Amino acid sequence: MPRIGVVTDSTADFPAAAHERLGIEVVPLSVTWDGDTFRDKVDLTTADFYAMLPRRVSVPKTSAPAAGLFEAAYERLLGRVDHVISVHLAEKLSATCDIARGAAERVGGGRVTVIDSRQTTMCLAWLAMRAAELGGQGAPLDQILDEVHAWIPRLRLYAVLGTLEYLKKGGRIGRAQALMGALLNIKPLLAVRDGEVHPVERVRSSSAAMRRLVDVVMSQGKPLRVGILHGGMPEVLEQLERLFTERLPGQTFERTEIGIVLGTHAGPGVMGAACLLEE
C-alpha cells in the first residue's frame, strides 16, 4: 500500500482545521508590509491583519513561498511516504505552483506531483483534503490524481468584496476591472474560475450581497458540498448559513476564514461561498 503525503499552500482555507486532522503539510505564503514580513496564518491572524489595515498607509505585498520551504517540506515527507501530491493556488494568480514544481524537480526524484488547482481558499482546501482522505484509505496514486483532477472543474468559488480597491492595488483585478464604478457603495461579486478572477455582478448592500451570493451559487447546479467564508468578520457566517439553509435544508455548511495573503487582495469586508457540484 503506497503511502501518500499531501502538501498545499496557506491560501487553502481549511474548515475546522482539517489539515491538522489529515496531516496535510501547509507551506505559507507571506505578506511584506512596511518592512515587516508576516507568514500567512503563522505570524499574524486575519483579525489582527484587518485591524492593522487602516493604520498603515502603504499597501502590503504578498509573495509566494521560498523554494527552500517546498524543498524542505518534500524532503521531510519523502522520508516517510512513497509519493507527495502538492496541490496549489491557481497558477494564473501566483508563482507558487511554479516554485513548487522547481522544488519537486530538484528534490522530488519523480515522487512529487504538483497540481495547479485553478482555485484557492476552501476549494483548494477540499482538493488537498480529498487527496489526503483517499491516500489514507489506501487508494492508488493514479486514482487519487484522477479524482483530484476530476473535481477541479466541479468547484465553484464566489466572493463579495467590500471594495475592489485591494484587488486593483495588488494587480489581480483582471477582468473584474469592469465592476469598478463611480459609486462608492458598490460591492463586487466575483467568481474564481479556471484560475482567474471573473466579474459577476455588483451589489449595493450587505444584505443584497448575501442574497445574491446564495442565488448565484444555487444557479450553478446541485451542490454536494457548500463552504462559507469570511475575512475578519465571523458574524456574516450565521446570516449566510441561514440564507443557504432556506435553499438547502439539511445540508451541512463548512466554515472557514480567509487568510492574510488572500485578504491582502480581497480587502476588508470579504465574504464568499464555495461549492462542489454533483458530477
Place this chain on the structure above:
Amino acid sequence: MATASPPSQPGADRPGAEHLESPPGTIVTASHVREAVQAAAAWLELQAASVNALNVFPVPDGDTGTNMSMTLRAAAEAAAAEPREEACRVALAAAQGALMGARGNSGVILSQLLRGFAEAAAGKVQLSVGDLADGFVRAAEAGYRSVARPVEGTILTVARRAARAAQRAAPRTRTVSKLLERVLRAADQAVAETTDQLDVLRSAGVVDAGGQGYRLIVEAFWRTACGKPIEASGVAPVASQALVAAQHVGEAGLGFCTELLLRDPTETVESIRAFMESVGESVIVVGDGSLVRVHVHVLRPGVPLDYAAERGTLSKIKVENMQLQYEAGKEAAPAGEGISHIGVIAVAPGLGFESVFGSLGAATVVEGGQTMNPSVQDILAAVNRVGYRELILLPNNANILMAAQRAAEQTPRALRVVPTRSLPQGVAALLAFNYEADLEINVGLMQDAASRVASIEVTRAVRSAQVQGWQVERGQSLGLLDGDLVAVAEDVLGAVIGALARCQPETREIVTIYSGADVPLARAEELAESIRATYPHVEVELAEGGQPHYPYILSVE
C-alpha cells in the same frame, strides 16, 4: 432673372418673368427660404445627438451636431427677422445670422456654405431650380475657400458632390423637390464614402459628422419641399459618422482651441488668415470687412488674441484646453467592453449621470431625460454606434419608454428594453447586470433590481395647481416618490425629507443623493448630513448627477 429651364420641356418650369404663374413646386420664394432654413435647424436639432456621437477625433472642439444645429438656429432667426420678400435678402440674412452664431469648425464652414448660397441668389426675388443648383455650387466653392487646407472626406467633399449632382440634374429637373431629391441622394452617397477617404474615419468605421450634418440639412430642405414633417419619424439616419473636421487630421499637438470674433478689423481677411496659419493649425478665418471670425488651434492662445486685439474690437472669445478634453474623454471610456457580449445603453441627462452610467459599464449614454426626450433616431444612432451582439436599453424615464420600444422594434439587432422609469432605477438595473448570464436572465435581474429601488425626485412647482390631492403653490418644492407627489414643502430640504419619510426608511440600507446641475456641493452635503442624522442606520452616498430642473434625485435601496 436667370433661368435654367430644361430645353426638353419648354415652358414647363420656366420661372423667369412669368414666375408668378409658375407651376407649384418649381420656384423658391423668400418664405420658402425662411421655411427651409427653419426646417433644417429643427431637423438638425432633432438629430444633433446622433451627429455628435460620430466624433471620433479625441478632441472635437464642440460637438458637430450641436454646433451645426446652433449655427442653423441663428441663421433661421435672422432669416425670420428679414421682412423683405426677396429670396436673396432672406438668404443673405440667414448667411449673416449663421456667421454671427457659428459655433465650432463645422458651424463656421456651414456659415460659409450659406454665404456662398446667398451670393448665388444675389439680386433674385425668387429662385428657379437652376438658381438652386447654382446655390449648391457656390456654397461648396465658398466652403473650400474658407478652409486653409481643404481635406477630402469631410463636409467639403459632401458639399462638392452634392453641388455636382445639383448642377447635372438641374437641366433635366422640373421641380424643386425633385432636384433636392437628387442632391440628397448624392449627399447620402458622399457621406457613406467619407469613411474610406480619411484614415481616422476608416479606423473608427464611421462617416464624417460634418458631412452627415450637411446631408441632414439637404434632407430637411427636401422634406420641406415635399411637405414632409420635420419630426422624429422613427427612420434611422445614416448612422454613425465622425466629426473630423478637415483641419484636425494629422494634427499632432493638442494645445488650445481658440475662437474669436473681431469687429471692424484693420487688416483684410486674407492677412489675418495668413497670420493665423503662421502661428497655429486648424485655421479658419472667415468674414467680411466688418466682422471676422477666427478659429485656430495654438499652443499659446495669447498669440492670436493679442494679434486680434491690436487689429479691431474683440468679442466672443472662446479658449478650450484640448489636452484636458482629450484626457477626460479617455477616462470616460467604458470599462466593460469585451467582458460581456451584452452592451447596455442608458438614457441620462447631465454629465454626472452620464459618467455614473459610463463608469458602471454602460456601452454608451444617450443624452435625454425629463424635458429632453431623445428621439427614436437618437436611440437608434446609439444602437448603431456600439458593438455588442446583444443590447439592453435603459430609458430611465417614463416619457422615453415608448421611444425606447419603437427603437427596439426598428433595429434589426437584438435589443431588449428594461423599462426603467427613473434614473435611480436605471442605476440599480445597470448595477445588477450579471457578466456571466445571458440576455434573458439579465433582463430579469435588471427588472428585479429596478423594482427594488424607490426613486425620489425633488423639483419646484412651476405654477400653482391642485395635484393628487395637494394644493401646490408656485415655487414650492415637490417631492415625488416613484412618480407620485408625496411631499410639498417650502424648501427643497423639506421636500426631500418628506418624501424620504414616505418610503419606509427604517427598512432601507442605502440612500444615494444625486445633486442637480445647479446645486452647490456644500448644500448637497448638508442634505446628506441631515439624512444621516435622521436615519443613522442608513448609508448615505452623495454623487453628482448634474441633471437639470431637479435639484435632487434620490435612490433609496
